Amino acid sequence: MPVPRNKTEDDITAEVLQRFAETPDPRLRQIMLGLVKHLHAFVKEVELTEPEWFQAIEILTEAGRMCSDKRQEFILFSDTLGVSMVVDLLSHRKPDGATESTVFGPFHRLGAPELPAGGNIAHLDKTGTPTLVGGRVLDLDGKPIAGALLDVWQAQSSGLYDSQDAGLDGLHMRGKFRTDAEGRFLVRTVRPVNYPIPSDGPVGRMLRATGRHPWRPAHIHFVVSADGYEPVTTHIFDRTDEYLGSDAVFAVKDSLVCDFVRHDGTTSEAARLDIAPPFLTADFDFHLKPATGQRATVLDAQQRLAALGAAG
C-alpha cells in the first residue's frame, strides 16, 4: 500500500507505532510503543520548535560529553527530574519492614577499601566533626545478618566528593565494612553536610533557568548486601538539615532520617578509637528482605557505566 504523501503529525505517530508493533520481545515492544506515544504527545503538546529541538540535541550531546568514570550527568538529569525516585518507588514497594531504598546518585565509585569496624573513611578530612555511625544489619524477623557488606560513600565536610576535589587524587570518604557475628557495623567518618549538586553542566543550567536550588540535605550513602538477601541502595539523612523538605533530587523518605547526637564528653568507644570530644554518633539498623531470584544489582550497572565513562 502506498504511503500517503500529506501526513498529519498524528499520521506520523501512528506509522511509527505501527513500525514498532512487531518487536519480538514483548517487554521491549511495550517500552518502545509507550516511549513513542508519550514522546510524540509531549512534542505536540508543547509544539516544540526547530530551534528548541536543536537545543535539546545540544543539551544531550553536552551531557554525554561530560560523562566519565567520575561524572554522570545523565543520572543527575534523571535525579533532578524525579525520574530516579519514580523508578525507585516502582521497583521497591516495601510495606514489609525492609529498609527503604533511595537514589543511587552519580557519585559512587568502585574500588573503595575494605575497612575494619570503626575504620575511618574521612582520614584526610581535617575540618569535619568526627562521627561514628553504627548499627546492625538484620533480617525482617530482627535476626542479625553476619558478614553483610556495607558499601559507604559520603561528601567531605567541604561539600565536595573526592571526584570533585581538584586537590585530591584517589579515593576518599569511601569504605566497605562487614558486619560481625551480631550483625553490627561501625563506620568512622565526619558529620555529613548539605551540598549543591554539580551545576557546571546542563543540569545546573536547567536548575538556574527554572528557579530551582541545587541543594541536597546532609546524608551518607549505603549499599547494603548479604548472601540470600535483596541488596538495598539507600542514604541516611540528618534530621536537623534545612533541605530535608526540598531535596534537589527528591530522595528523602521519613524512615531514612536519623539523629546525629552530639557528645561533649568521651565514651569508651570514642576513647578506644582515639576520638576526642566533641563528636557525634548516629545509630541506624538496616533490615534486608530475602532475595527473590537473581537480580542485577546497582553495582553491576555501576561497573558497566564506569567502564563506558573510562573508555570515553
Ligand SMILES: [Fe+2]
Ligand atoms: Fe550524595
